[in-house]
Amino acid sequence: MDNILFDNHIHTNYSFDSKEKPETYVLKAIENSYQEITFTNHNDLYPANFKTAKLDWQTEYDVPAYTMEDYQNEAEEIHMLNEKYKGKLVIKHGIELGLNVECMDYFETIAKESKYDFILGSIHNPWNMQVDDIYQHDPFTVHNMYFTTMRDSVKAMIKEVDVLSHFDFILRYGPTDEYKTLDFPKFKDIIAETLEITIQNGKGLELNTKLITSTDKNYPHPIPQIMALYKDLGGEILTYGSDSHRIDQFADSNRKLTIDYAKSHGFTSLCTYKDHQPIHHKL
Numbered sequence: 001m002d003n004i005l006f007d008n009h010i011h012t013n014y015s016f017d018s019k020e021k022p023e024t025y026v027l028k029a030i031e032n033s034y035q036e037i038t039f040t041n042h043n044d045l046y047p048a049n050f051k052t053a054k055l056d057w058q059t060e061y062d063v064p065a066y067t068m069e070d071y072q073n074e075a076e077e078i079h080m081l082n083e084k085y086k087g088k089l090v091i092k093h094g095i096e097l098g099l100n101v102e103c104m105d106y107f108e109t110i111a112k113e114s115k116y117d118f119i120l121g122s123i124h125n126p127w128n129m130q131v132d133d134i135y136q137h138d139p140f141t142v143h144n145m146y147f148t149t150m151r152d153s154v155k156a157m158i159k160e161v162d163v164l165s166h167f168d169f170i171l172r173y174g175p176t177d178e179y180k181t182l183d184f185p186k187f188k189d190i191i192a193e194t195l196e197i198t199i200q201n202g203k204g205l206e207l208n209t210k211l212i213t214s215t216d217k218n219y220p221h222p223i224p225q226i227m228a229l230y231k232d233l234g235g236e237i238l239t240y241g242s243d244s245h246r247i248d249q250f251a252d253s254n255r256k257l258t259i260d261y262a263k264s265h266g267f268t269s270l271c272t273y274k275d276h277q278p279i280h281h282k283l
């Protein structure tokens with residue numbers, strides 16, 4: 001029986017880049033016999049516009065960045081949905097934190113003042129650069145910016161998160177194929193260092209299917225070489241996330257492909273989280 005009927009990375013209208021209502025996902029999850037979903041809305045912080053402002057590319061969405069007030073409202077809505085659909089689906093409250101070592105104080109505030117079930121850590125804007133500026137550089141420089149930001153953020157902040165989301169996010173976008181293909185041997189050491197810190201701290205990686213839908217690749221984040229390295233270094237914790245921003249991206253055929261991908265790299269389980277502890281579900 002397929003017992004991997006969960007999704008631990010979903011965006012709703014609490015994210016600046018999604019308009020989807022939480023209940024829309026709940027209904028589709030129940031329709032597809034899911035056991036659990038986790039809403040993980042964006043909270044990206046940048047020193048120049050700390051807490052409430054937004055980046056230029058976000059201005060097409062007329063909402064401010066995620067605040068503690070959003071947290072309270074979202075918590076209440078999730079509580080209401082859990083009551084309404086009791087016995088049919090478990091709905092968890094997570095967040096996707098944009099890791100930024102210059103905003104450490106705010107991360108500590110979040111940890112103290114909120115009660116998230118699950119915390120994803122992501123790098124969306126290496127070196128605090130906006131997407132259009134990043135791609136002014138050549139592919140090697142872009143990949144180097146990204147993986148050094150990831151390594152330095154993980155070194156400083158791994159304790160603040162449960163799982164690293166889309167570990168090789170930078171391969172998802174870019175003006176040409178060179179930006180979407182990693183010269184892996186050149187980055188193996190820095191990636192290994194990052195993964196070792198992650199594993200030593202009992203944290204995990206996410207299998208994120210957005211890479212499949214955004215490129216012509218037939219596997220999720222992270223790429224096969226990173227999966228193999230993670231396994232070799234003793235990595236065991238993997239979660240599943242569709243990274244849906246719209247309902248048509250949720251509960252699609254990429255789930256089956258992702259399970260096969262995990263198995264093909266020797267992984268025997270996928271995890272959900274309770275109280276920031278992984279629960280393994282056998283594949």
Ligand SMILES: [Zn+2]
Binds near residue numbers: 096122124165166
């Ligand atoms: Zn993300």
Ligand SMILES: [Zn+2]
Binds near residue numbers: 096
């Ligand atoms: Zn996301």
